[in-house]
Amino acid sequence: MTGMADEHMSKPDFGQDGFFAVQGLSKTFTKKSWFQPASHIHALRNVSLALSPGRAMALVGESGSGKSTCAKVMAGIYGPSEGRVVYRGRNLIAGKRRADRKVLSSAIQMVFQDPFAALNPAHTIEHHLKRPIRLHGLEQSGLDQKDRISELLELVQLDPEITRRKYPHELSGGQRQRINIARALAVGAEVIIADEPTSMLDVSIRLDILKLLKQLKEEKNIALLYITHDIATARYVAEETAVIYAGQLVEWGPTAAVIDDPQHPYTQLLLAAVPQAGVPFNQSGDRSNGDRVRAAAALDNDRIIEISPGHFVRDCRI
Numbered sequence: 001m002t003g004m005a006d007e008h009m010s011k012p013d014f015g016q017d018g019f020f021a022v023q024g025l026s027k028t029f030t031k032k033s034w035f036q037p038a039s040h041i042h043a044l045r046n047v048s049l050a051l052s053p054g055r056a057m058a059l060v061g062e063s064g065s066g067k068s069t070c071a072k073v074m075a076g077i078y079g080p081s082e083g084r085v086v087y088r089g090r091n092l093i094a095g096k097r098r099a100d101r102k103v104l105s106s107a108i109q110m111v112f113q114d115p116f117a118a119l120n121p122a123h124t125i126e127h128h129l130k131r132p133i134r135l136h137g138l139e140q141s142g143l144d145q146k147d148r149i150s151e152l153l154e155l156v157q158l159d160p161e162i163t164r165r166k167y168p169h170e171l172s173g174g175q176r177q178r179i180n181i182a183r184a185l186a187v188g189a190e191v192i193i194a195d196e197p198t199s200m201l202d203v204s205i206r207l208d209i210l211k212l213l214k215q216l217k218e219e220k221n222i223a224l225l226y227i228t229h230d231i232a233t234a235r236y237v238a239e240e241t242a243v244i245y246a247g248q249l250v251e252w253g254p255t256a257a258v259i260d261d262p263q264h265p266y267t268q269l270l271l272a273a274v275p276q277a278g279v280p281f282n283q284s285g286d287r288s289n290g291d292r293v294r295a296a297a298a299l300d301n302d303r304i305i306e307i308s309p310g311h312f313v314r315d316c317r318i
């Protein structure tokens, strides 16, 4: 690997006492079949990362790299094969207590890729916001409840009076995604894990949703994990960026450092695939180089190098 200054062998102390962190997370899926030996997919390998209130981290990688698996373990939807999920100093996985599960289901919220899937076509938007409030025992008296719903809709920049009576099919994809974000806020989300929240939306409104997430992060002090396969968008939202391939983080640090001074060949590959004005798409790298980089990036390698303060890269030789 070239161009590295200030080599350390130190491992990052990611989130030991963090607000919300995962430490040494691994997830193996086992496929069993009557006719063949069981096969194992190592979807996550020793992943550690930490989120802080009012800040965002982008988790970037290609399809199948383990982003959604990481999100689902963080949100308590999957249990990890190994590792810890720590929220305000408590290991939510080891605990498995009712109280811990309740924390996971309210403070840590996911926003999914498909804005329609999470909404029930038979119910109004008002119902969609009332229900999580009731399920989490957060309801207030009648009038306050109405105010609360108006407040939530205003937070996601929708007109409360018009929107509350509508059904999901009467809204655009972007508006529906705003409702999903409002639902996360309704139950008091402190951490939002947004798994490709704009990839199913019209290109013209993607930036608006990213701007909303960025604004909520800042104004509501939300800790945001923004998952994307589009590394260029990390810059809009996230102070930090982590790049994942084949279930392991290959490079992470301040977004500007990772994007402007990428060290790992896989990060360089992702950046080369970003379309640039005047450069025809797909002329930015040959396929055999991509294959070599991916093969090397998939290997287990415990050697982590600190390039500059907070900017880490996993050693990789091709």
Ligand SMILES: Nc1ncnc2c1ncn2[C@@H]1O[C@H](COP(=O)(O)OP(=O)(O)OP(=O)(O)O)[C@@H](O)[C@H]1O
Binding pocket: 029, 030, 041, 042, 043, 061, 062, 063, 064, 065, 066, 067, 068, 069, 070, 229
């Ligand atoms: N429930 C599951 N059972 C078995 N294998 C799974 C399961 N979920 C994910 N995988 C496998 O784990 C790996 C990581 O998948 P994951 O969905 O986390 O990737 P991703 O980065 O979110 O991809 P995409 O960008 O396509 O959403 C893939 O090889 C996938 O096939």
Ligand SMILES: [Mg+2]
Binding pocket: 067, 068, 069, 195
């Ligand atoms: Mg995914």
